[in-house]
Amino acid sequence: MARAQAATRRFDASGTTGDLAVALDAARAACASVDNWHLAGDLLIRLLRLRYERTGSVEDLDDAVQAGHTVFKVGRAVVGAAAEYARALMARHELTGDPADVEAAVDMGRRVVGSTGEHDAALPVRRSDLAAALRLRFLLTGAAEDLAEALDLSARAVVGAVGHSPATRAAASATSALVHRARFAHTGDPTDLDHAIGQGEDAERHGRAGAPGGAERKAELAAALLDRHRLTGSAADLDRAADLARLAVAATPPEHPALPRHLAGLGDVHHARFDRDHDPLILAEALDVRRRVVGLPCTPDRLRLATALDLARTATAAGHGDVTREAWDLVFRLDPGSDLASTAVAHLVAVGRPRDAVEFFQLSATPGEPLRPFGELARAAVGGPVVLINVDAWRCDALVVVGGDALVVPLPDLTERDAAEAAARLVDAAAEPELSRAWLPATLRWLWDVVGAPLFAAFRHVGGEPGVLPRVWWCLAGRYRFLPVHAAGTKDGPSVPKLVVSSHTRDLVALLHPPRPRAEPVVLLDREGSTPLADLVPADARVLAATATAEQLGRANWLHLTEPDVTFAFADLDLGALDFVFLSEHAAPPIAEGDDLAAVLHAAGRTQVVASRWAAPDVTPALYRALSASGVPDPTDTATALHAALADLRRTGHPADWAGYAHYGY
Structure with a gap:
């Protein structure tokens, strides 16, 4: 145990990768001891988390969480181990988005703060950690009480950190900045944004160069400055954000899971600089950065999708047609049900x-x-x-x-x-x-x-x-x-x-269905009695929906539907063999329901469909006369027949009498 503690102190002083590896080996050896393995738990969890922050090794982060879970599960966790467990849980949530990790981190954080004395030197950092966990839960749930508690805890942590080590001050200030920026996003109060930037700058001043978490602090401060630039137009804020965003990317290892997020932030800054300066070289930088984010194997799908959308916007602004197309292909590959197709069309039109x-x-x-x-x-x-x-x-x-x-x-x-x-x-x-x-x-x-x-x-x-x-x-x-x-x-x-x-x-x-031979009309009617269509075909070519068998429904290739309630099984129809369908305003689903039965029937096969979208004078006598000019109902030129059937109403009637009729077909 003493060897592990000494090795950890040496690493804390030097910050070198070699000392970190030695300290980890010593902590693992201490945990292998039957007598005091749990006492070394906080060292092991902390060192694994720190190596994750340096290298991006997800395996290290999972091991840290598992070690914390093991120590806590057997009931032998000391306060330090619980605190480190909570930090590892928050780090994993940032990576995976798992809300269970946040809930566990809040629970651990409360236990740790409750077990820490008022004059304990670790209290500011532990309050800050709990504030960070509550902020994450607020971002997930929107619970105002979590945000209020996080603000109170972070303020007390900042005050309590005065006089402590620079690392403690940096950690407390960084968390305060995050919490205030969360409230700014929620309320839009610019004083919160100013406070977040002030605390972020304080964290930068006190944070050790090259220390774990430094890249994250820079990225968060850059994002806050970009927010204020968008609010105020401050050129100084944007230039400072650009410097910090570049430093954050440079300080992040190539395979670290945070790199895509830091690159995405840099892309946002570049795009804002282009909007300000209209410099095509800056736009090219933004385009390059966004393509890097999309191409990184470690980019989460959520960020990949958001960045693909940003890439499309950037490429469109730059007039890069190939990249615009590439970006929208990616958007719909990641989210096939996206409702942004109209925006994709608009972008692609804009780039020619x-x-x-x-x-x-x-x-x-x-x-x-x-x-x-x-x-x-x-x-x-x-x-x-x-x-x-x-x-x-x-x-x-x-x-x-x-x-x-x-x-x-x-x-x-x-x-x-x-x-x-x-x-x-x-x-x-x-x-x-x-x-x-x-x-x-x-x-x-x-x-x-x-x-x-x-x-x-x-x-x-x-x-x-x-x-x-x-x-x-x-x-x-x-x-x-x-x-x-x-x-x-x-x-x-x-x-x-x-x-x-x-x-x-x-x-x-x-409209791509190939032509097919027309069959002799077999008319399905949903109302008894004479109709203009029924009178044009022999009695044995008429089928009444209410009494039709499945076999008769399957033979019907003309439908004349006027009733609001369907009295037959649509599944029995051979939709691909339908030649003609008439739907009155009663038979077609109401527009308010959003369904377009006429379009569905037309798309099912090479079908001509006439639909009335609202109550209007009956034009079927004129329509069917036009369709039967050869003596036999023929739907080939339904569009022209409907156009002619509506001619008198267009000349003398109100638009409501004819504009509701629509033809779907060929």
Whole structure:
């Protein structure tokens, strides 16, 4: 035991790696003694933790925690061992994020402080340790009482550390800085930030150069200074943060688990310097640092994801298309369900990568699906241009997929806020028809101004037969997918219906189904009695949903659904064989529920779908007459048939009478 203590004192004086190794060997030997192994527990735990701080060896940290657990479990832990156990637990939590380590550290810390005398020289550090554990728990739970207690303990620790060793003062000040910065993040009070920076500078003054924890103190002080720069614009704070962040990285061993975090902090500082100085060399530094973070094997996935997002932002600012694409690929590889696809699209458009932007738009329309190459997606526009409307807080654009390429039409007057408000109003209007009559005309004018006018001013589709309106497919994603862009405009002025025949699609993939032969119609009806469609097919080609067998449902390839309650098993349908579906406002799920049954049915196979999104006059007689011009119902040109069936209502009716009808298909 005496040898272990002497070796530890020698290491404390020299700080050399060799003395640390000798001290560890002596502590292990002391713990191997049957009589006093537990008395050397605090030395062993502390030395293992210190070697972890120097080298980043996770094995050392786990051994330190295990040693603490063993000493405590057998009930022979002295106060010093319990204190070291708590520190090891906090260090492991910083590495893994395990909340159980924080709970154990708080418990240990309370035991240690409660067992330490008021005049004990170790009390300031032990109060500081408990404050650090309570701060970590506050960050996890948001419990205000933990933060308040941490502030009180850290203040008492700072006062108590006066007159003690520089290491004690440095430790107490560093913890006080962390706790006050946590309160600043919670309340935004700049006095807390000033206090955190003052305490951080005090820790820097008293901390020994090269001592364990020095890199962490520098990184934390740099982060606090960066916060104050963002608040005040102080150039001095930013320059000081840059110096400290570089020193923190330089003082961190190459394989230490803290290196990715320190590099990420340096990347944040570089980006702030670029925002201030607009120096491309600084931006290149930021880009290089963020790529290092992403590429380090020891970077945790949470930090890797956050840094990939930062890398995308930095690369976009630098105009680096390849790196922007690389960063967003990584984001969605780490988080396939991310809701940031619209931002990815906006970034890729900004760096001149519209084809890549189209690929990522797919992830807005169908989250969680794998990316598909543009060459495959471009085949969806075989019948005419497909217009993808991307709505993002950063910028909004129309991506026009046509002729094997992707063209960008910026939509500078469309904002995410306005689009979200319009989508929300549409939900209300769909539930209350009178609201749609009051609200819809202005919304259609707005849609023309922000989408239709810039799109058709920049892009004119040339093709088709003379006197025949060209086709256009619209694709919107997320909460915006029900916005009636197909009806944008006014009765007496310019409008989308005067220029094109519109269809909708869930995404580009839904338009990739290969052509297939059409079968003789077998019509599934969900209401007894005569309907325009039923009258066009023989009686033996009609199936009533309420009495249909599974075999009859499986043969149905035309659906005419008008009832709110489904009386048959959708699973019995052969969705891939459906040729045509009509959904009234009752049969289609309400817009408020967010489901788009029409899009789902269309995407299931090469299906033509007509859906009414809210209550409107019945146009099925005119629609089915147009579809049966050859004598037999044929869905091939459903979009044009619907466009013609709505012509009279567009001329004489209110927009609410026709704008709710939408076609999904080919």
